[in-house]
Amino acid sequence: MISKKLIIRTTVVIFMLALCFYFCIEKQNEFTARxxxxxxxxxEIDKLYAQNKKLTxxxxxxxxxxxxxxxxxxxxxxxxxHPFVQDVLSMKENLLAHREAQKYNKSKKHxxxxxxxxx
Amino acid sequence: xxxxxxxxxxxxxxxKRLAYVQLFLFFLFFLLLIQFYKxxxxxxxxxxxxxxxxxxQTQLEPYVRGSFFSNPYVRTTHPEEPQALxxxxxxxxxxxxxxxxxxxxxxxxxxxxxELVNCSSDKKAKLIREFHLKSRCRKIWCWLDSDTKEKIQxxxxxxxxxxxxxxxxxxxxxxxxxxxxxxxxLGQVLHTVQNEKEPHTMQCYPTGGLEMYFNDYxxxxxxxxxxxxxxxxxxxxxxxxxxxxxxxxxxxxxNHYLQAIAEEELEKGVKKAQAKGGWVVMMDPxxxxxxxxxxxxxxxxxxxxxxxxxxxxxxxxxxxxxxDAFEPGSIFKPLTLSICLQANEEMIKQGKKxxxxxxxxxxxxxxxxxxxxxxxxxxxxxHYLNMYMGLQKSSNIYLGRILQRVREKLGDEWxxxxxxxxxxxxxxxxxxxxxxxxxxxxxxxxxxxxxRPEWSLDTPYSLVVGHSVLVNSIQMARCYSIIANGGxxxxxTLVRKIVKKENDKEEVLLDHTNKKIxxxxxLDEKVVKELIKAMKYTTKRGGTAFLADMPGYTKAxxxxxxEKIIDGKYSQQKFISSFIGFTPVKHPRFVxxxxxxxxxxxxxxxxxxxxxxxxxxxxVFKEIAMRALQYLGEPFDDPYNRPVGDPHRDMEKAxxxxxxxxxxxxxxxxxxx
Numbered sequence: 001m002i003s004k005k006l007i008i009r010t011t012v013v014i015f016m017l018a019l020c021f022y023f024c025i026e027k028q029n030e031f032t033a034r035x036x037x038x039x040x041x042x043x044e045i046d047k048l049y050a051q052n053k054k055l056t057x058x059x060x061x062x063x064x065x066x067x068x069x070x071x072x073x074x075x076x077x078x079x080x081x082h083p084f085v086q087d088v089l090s091m092k093e094n095l096l097a098h099r100e101a102q103k104y105n106k107s108k109k110h111x112x113x114x115x116x117x118x119x
Numbered sequence: 120x121x122x123x124x125x126x127x128x129x130x131x132x133x134x135k136r137l138a139y140v141q142l143f144l145f146f147l148f149f150l151l152l153i154q155f156y157k158x159x160x161x162x163x164x165x166x167x168x169x170x171x172x173x174x175x176q177t178q179l180e181p182y183v184r185g186s187f188f189s190n191p192y193v194r195t196t197h198p199e200e201p202q203a204l205x206x207x208x209x210x211x212x213x214x215x216x217x218x219x220x221x222x223x224x225x226x227x228x229x230x231x232x233x234e235l236v237n238c239s240s241d242k243k244a245k246l247i248r249e250f251h252l253k254s255r256c257r258k259i260w261c262w263l264d265s266d267t268k269e270k271i272q273x274x275x276x277x278x279x280x281x282x283x284x285x286x287x288x289x290x291x292x293x294x295x296x297x298x299x300x301x302x303x304x305l306g307q308v309l310h311t312v313q314n315e316k317e318p319h320t321m322q323c324y325p326t327g328g329l330e331m332y333f334n335d336y337x338x339x340x341x342x343x344x345x346x347x348x349x350x351x352x353x354x355x356x357x358x359x360x361x362x363x364x365x366x367x368x369x370x371x372x373x374n375h376y377l378q379a380i381a382e383e384e385l386e387k388g389v390k391k392a393q394a395k396g397g398w399v400v401m402m403d404p405x406x407x408x409x410x411x412x413x414x415x416x417x418x419x420x421x422x423x424x425x426x427x428x429x430x431x432x433x434x435x436x437x438x439x440x441x442x443d444a445f446e447p448g449s450i451f452k453p454l455t456l457s458i459c460l461q462a463n464e465e466m467i468k469q470g471k472k473x474x475x476x477x478x479x480x481x482x483x484x485x486x487x488x489x490x491x492x493x494x495x496x497x498x499x500x501x502h503y504l505n506m507y508m509g510l511q512k513s514s515n516i517y518l519g520r521i522l523q524r525v526r527e528k529l530g531d532e533w534x535x536x537x538x539x540x541x542x543x544x545x546x547x548x549x550x551x552x553x554x555x556x557x558x559x560x561x562x563x564x565x566x567x568x569x570x571r572p573e574w575s576l577d578t579p580y581s582l583v584v585g586h587s588v589l590v591n592s593i594q595m596a597r598c599y600s601i602i603a604n605g606g607x608x609x610x611x612t613l614v615r616k617i618v619k620k621e622n623d624k625e626e627v628l629l630d631h632t633n634k635k636i637x638x639x640x641x642l643d644e645k646v647v648k649e650l651i652k653a654m655k656y657t658t659k660r661g662g663t664a665f666l667a668d669m670p671g672y673t674k675a676x677x678x679x680x681x682e683k684i685i686d687g688k689y690s691q692q693k694f695i696s697s698f699i700g701f702t703p704v705k706h707p708r709f710v711x712x713x714x715x716x717x718x719x720x721x722x723x724x725x726x727x728x729x730x731x732x733x734x735x736x737x738x739v740f741k742e743i744a745m746r747a748l749q750y751l752g753e754p755f756d757d758p759y760n761r762p763v764g765d766p767h768r769d770m771e772k773a774x775x776x777x778x779x780x781x782x783x784x785x786x787x788x789x790x791x792x
Contacts, residue, residue, distance in 0.1 A: 046293075050209040050265055057208050060300030065379035085752040088196035 176256075176346050179321050180359055181294045182339030183207045185366035187309060187329065189375035190615055193403075193410055194751055202375055205309055207295035211268045213260040217252050219288040225250045228289075231278070235271050236260055261314070262296050297323075299421055305378055306418035307438040308552070308613070313423075326423055327436065329369070329613070332553050336617050336628065339366040367619035367628055372408035372612060377401060380746045381413040385713070388739035389415045392696075392729060393719035397736075398440045399743065400592050400712045404600035404701060407609040408631075409550075409593075410709055410747075414439055440592035440714070441550060444558045447595060448681030449513045449663075449732070450699045450712075451585030453654055454598055455522060456510060458537045460646040462525045465533075474524045477506035477649055480789060483516040488523065490576025495519050495584065503789040506649070507782055511656035513663050513678065518583045526579050534579060535563055538588075541641045542598045550593050551613045559589040585681055592712050595699055599710045602650055603675075603701040606642030651675050651704060658737075659779040661786070664698055666726070667737035669745045670762050671755040673774050676700020676740065678732035683717070693717050698736035702744050703756045709747065713739045 071077055129137075158166060188201035213232075220228065229250055233243050249257045263271075268291055279286050297312050310328025317324070321341040325331040342363035381399045389397040401411035416435045418426060426432045437443070463473040475481070483501045486494030495515040501508070509517030526534055538544050538560055545560030561573035581587035590598075593611050600609045617629040642650075654675035658668045663678045679697040682689040697714045701707040713736040721729045729735055761768035770776055 053206070053208055054265060056203070057206060057298055057300055060203055060206070063202065064301045064304070065376045066301065066304060066383065068376075069379055069383055082749050082752055083196070084754045085196055086754055088752065090196070 174347060178292060178344045178346055179319075180342035180344045180361070180363045181321055182341050182363035183295055183365040184297070184312070184323060184339065185333075185337035185368045188368060188370045189378075190370065190372050190408070190410070191374065192615075193374045193377065193408075196752060201370055202300075204301060204305055204371070204373075204375065205297055205299055205311075208298040209265065210261075210294050210296040211263045211265070211291045212258055212294055213263060213268075213271065214290050214292060215250065215257050215259055216255050216285075216288045216290075217250055217257060218255055219285045220250070221282075221284065224282055224284060228278075231274060232259070232271070235274065236263065236267060258292075262294075263291075294321075297420075301375065301379075302421075303417040303419040304375065304382065305373060305412070306420045307414050307436060308373070308412050309420065310418075310436070311420035311423050326420075326427070327553065328438065329371075329552065332551055333369055333614075333617070336369065336619075337366040340364040364621070367617050369617050370615045372403075372410065372615050372631075373412065374410050376750055377411045377747050378413060380750065381411040381743050382415070382417065384739055384742045384746070385413050385415045386417075387742075388713070388735065389715065391738075392715050392735035393721075394715045394735065395717035396435075396439075397713070397715045397739075398592060399714075399739070400440050400596045401709045401743070401747065402593075402596040402600055402611060402711075404603035404609060404707050404710050407597070407600065407611045408615070409596075409611055409613050411743075412438070412440060412613075438552060439716075440712075441552045442554050442556055442591070444556045444589035444591050445695050445714075446586050446588065446681045446684070447590050448585040448679035448695070448697070450595060450677050450679030450697050451582065451588065451590075452510060452513065452518055453602065453650055453677050454538070454542055455518055455583055456506070456653065457602065457642055457646055457650050458534065458541065459518075459521045459525050460649055461537060461541070461642060462529055462533075464643050464646060465529065471528075474528060475506070475521050477653070479505055481505065481509070481517055481520050483509075483514055483520065486516045486519070488519050488577065488580045491580055495580060501790055505785075507653045507656050508786050510653040510677070511659075511662045511782070513657075515584045519580050522579050522583055531563060531574065531579065535560070535574065538582075542594075542601065544588065544590065544594065544598075548591075548593050548597055548611045550611045555593070556589075556591050558591055558594055561587055585679060592714055596710050596712050599699050599701060599712070601641050602647055602654075603707040603710050606640055606644060606647045608639040608641050654700070655704065655775050656779060656782060658700070659775055661779065661783050663731070663733040664700075664737040664740075666733060667698055667700065667741045667744075668760075669702070669741040670760050670765070671757055672702050672745070672748055672753070673704040673757045674700050674702035674744065675704050676737075678737060680730060680732045692720055694720070694730045696730055696732040696734075696736050698732050698740045700740060700744075702748065703753065705756060708751055708753055709744075711740055711744055711747075713737075713743070715739075 072080065184207050186206045187204045189204055191199040191201055213236075217225075229243070229246055232238070233246065238246065246259055249259050271289075272291075275289050276286070278284075279288065294316075299309075299311075308328055310326045310330045312323035312325050312330055315324070316322060322338055323330075323334075325334050330337065340363060342359055343361040344359045381401060385397055385399050388394075396415055398414040399411060400409065402409050414435075418435050423436075426436050459474070460477075463475065466473050480503045483497070483504045486496055488495060497512065497514050497516055499512070501512060501514055501517075504512065504514050504517045506517075506521075508514070509521075522534075539546075545558060545562075547555045547557045549555075561578050563574040565573045567573055578587050597609060597611050600611075601607065612631055614629065615632050616627055619626045619628055654677060655673070656662050657664045657677055658674055659665065664676060667674065667676060667678075676699055679695075679699070681695050682691065683693040683695055684690070685693060695714060695716055696718050697712060699710070699712040701710045715732075715735045718730045718735045723729045723734060726734045757774040758767060759769040759771075760773035
């Protein structure tokens with residue numbers, strides 16, 4: 001006769017094993033899903049990187065100094081002049097906060113340059 | 120009832136036969152084992168590679184070649200971010216697998232691809248050939264941008280699905296292309312790389328310039344990507360098994376805006392002077408940083424093949440201020456004068472009388488000098504001159520007389536050593552550019568290839584007029600920087616720093632930004648002061664470079680016009696005209712040399728001879744310097760010297776006007792009576 005106790009024990013063991021097996025498969029599926037996701041994300045990142053490069057290039061093209069020089073000579077912008085060094089004030093941004101920050105960590109000086117009196 | 124099974128009796132012969140069969144089978148099995156060992160162990164790698172080659176393809180993953188960045192820090196206020204002068208932009212190459220494409224669809228595919236990539240008729244013929252080759256992989260189009268790639272892909276995915284063609288019969292590979300956002304700006308300095316890359320390493324072939332000089336820094340290492348050949352796996356997806364290593368970025372000393380100003384004004388100047396070409400060098404006299412290095416006609420690097428395939432255009436790809444040497448002419452006079460003044464100091468050190476005084480009246484009507492068969496001549500006859508007038512009028516005879524005293528008292532060797540040690544003439548400046556010419560400073564006791572001595576009795580008098588010596592424009596900018604910065608040595612440079620970026624980490628491979636200026640004194644302060652004083656007269660009334668007199672700022676400089684040597688003789692029709700100077704005088708922001716190559720020989724009313732440095736190069740200096748100082752935010756240091764009609768104009772109060780007037784009066788007293 002098979003004892004009742006043995007049956008219960010066996011059932012628990014089988015259940016536990018099944019549970020472990022289930023979680024193992026679940027984990028595997030999760031990894032596989034991530035792996036698939038990584039490929040598509042990497043592709044997307046590459047695409048964004050390429051787009052960023054292209055846009056940077058286009059912005060740089062737009063900021064071509066030769067073009068800017070031509071623009072500066074056009075009647076619309078002819079009134080604009082480069083400010084003299086003495087007309088540009090450099091003010092410390094958030095001086096107190098900066099001092100506090102300096103006490104704890106030797107961070108870089110944050111300065112804000114403001115041009116005033118542009119002729 | 121039980122049934123008895125009768126087992127036949129095996130006799131000896133049968134046993135023997137069975138043993139043979141067993142042995143044979145065992146032998147066969149042994150052979151199999153040997154073959155297995157041979158295939159799996161001995162030839163394992165080879166077969167693995169063969170198998171992988173059937174299913175996988177290794178593609179090189181391109182690296183990003185380092186970029187060149189401009190220097191925005193020349194402006195002390197509001198510096199911009201460094202701007203890329205060249206950058207690698209992602210592009211794509213289009214490939215086909217002709218064997219996977221059914222014959223009946225090839226024509227249709229060719230037509231569609233031609234339409235999408237805007238293909239010309241001769242390229243179409245090439246495309247047809249590629250489609251009919253027996254190959255698994257043909258590159259049919261290079262350097263496609265991402266928009267065109269997307270268009271092709273969109274069409275292909277639908278088309279291949281409809282016609283049931285394997286999707287990877289058409290695929291793309293990634294690459295980077297050298298792109299120039301500012302067009303031809305700084306073309307000769309940067310140069311470019313060839314379109315074709317080394318197929319096994321994806322390394323570029325530089326055409327020259329900084330691309331070649333810094334190739335070891337700029338180049339990276341290509342990575343590897345494995346892609347599957349199976350139709351189930353589209354070829355554009357694959358695992359990167361080795362990430363590419365990108366090249367290092369180079370931060371130049373060149374400012375893009377100053378460069379644009381220099382190029383624009385140079386182009387205008389060359390066209391106005393009807394010259395063959397011209398060039399400009401702008402250099403910080405304290406740090407040696409080159410802010411602008413322009414040359415006209417320009418070199419559009421994106422069309423490099425057009426330049427290299429045309430003999431007359433190859434010349435435009437050379438950076439003449441660095442690789443070409445020329446006889447400097449009168450811009451050499453301040454150097455000679457500084458050596459004469461230095462000789463005075465030497466005499467004082469030796470406890471002797473100085474050789475001359477800057478205010479001394481020197482007779483300049485006789486141009487005969489020992490060793491010279493022909494006399495030295497001035498453009499105008501002057502009876503008497505002092506040092507300031509000598510430089511103002513660019514007198515060959517005055518300087519010849521002073522130099523005669525120097526060589527008589529101190530000797531030729533002292534003189535030659537002074538040129539070599541103070542100004543490093545005859546030596547390369549070590550600027551970061553390939554094929555720099557060292558120029559030539561005649562050596563005592565050495566012979567030219569034609570057998571004539573390099574240094575003879577008349578050589579010092581040739582040096583007076585800037586002949587018998589060869590310099591490049593960077594050397595000249597360096598010499599004037601030594602004068603402008605108070606007499607200290609300076610080394611020209613084109614590079615601020617080189618930075619390698621990898622995984623968000625920056626490694627500085629070379630840094631010139633924290634470089635302390637070599638405080639090696641080359642000229643005495645007294646000498647520099649006198650020299651600058653004399654050079655200030657040249658841009659004022661009565662000077663040879665009055666066209667360089669820009670309003671609002673003080674300046675000092677010298678014009679030069681030298682005859683070009685054609686077939687071993689000085690040409691009377693081809694000249695190199697130049698102006699070199701610095702501004703503002705007290706604390707110069709830059710030294711600027713403008714050189715015009717073969718300006719038209721003609722007379723311009725109100726200006727003078729077009730080919731004189733004062734007529735064609737000095738106005739270019741004025742325009743570039745004025746716009747550059749405005750960009751740098753430099754305050755006026757000569758506020759009363761304003762253009763005619765300006766309410767602030769007051770020439771009585773303008774800088775150096777009193778001195779110019781009194782020198783003019785003295786000149787008239789000495790020469791008009």
